[in-house]
Amino acid sequence: MQGMGEGGCPFTFNTDPATFKVGDPVSYRVTGSLDGFPFAGVLLEVHDDYVVLTSDEDDKASRMRATRESRPVVREEDVC
Template identity: 70%
Template structure:
């Protein structure tokens, strides 16, 4: 995968919730037993108080509701 051997990240993340738009890559967090692990997702919907995230190709039908902040938080019950 691009960038994996040289320490660079193959994704460009948007960490500014004021500029979130559909299609942005975000780094999101999950509560509970997965707390502390970083996840990568794509924004499918952007609302005033939340976002809807797709975790990507591994789960193409999954949709997670997350908070609208620099690194959205998804409740583990969404997973």
Template identity: 60%
Template sequence: MDGMGGAGEACPFEFNFDEKTFKVGDSVSYRVTGSLEGFPFVGTLVEVHDAHVMIAGDPNDPAKVYRGTRESRPLVDESEI
């Protein structure tokens, strides 16, 4: 997300990219498969499990959560969006 703003402008988000230290409340940059591949998304971790995470990624519907892989930038299946 660096370099997306004007010159010298920093990213307005602070992300946790270390899947080993993920905790509820962390902001993450996540990816989506399919037609949305390549676009960065921002979400908040609401659950952290050994093999996956649950991400609140829709600011218009905080009850909607997506299941993502537990890696530095979680991967969410497009069918969940």
């Protein structure tokens, strides 16, 4: 992509689920027809075995439950 700068992605994501905290930017995946596409989001909640994230912090309805792993996984039917 143009404008991405040298060396790859201009974003810094937290990929260590042991250190996840509210407000962390994460790269997440979606199952189903969106499998393989990278998405960026922000953690809203961090629990022992799952996280809640959003792809739009300004949209209060945009909340998705995801697995707690280096790149969280959201089920396609849960995408807002």
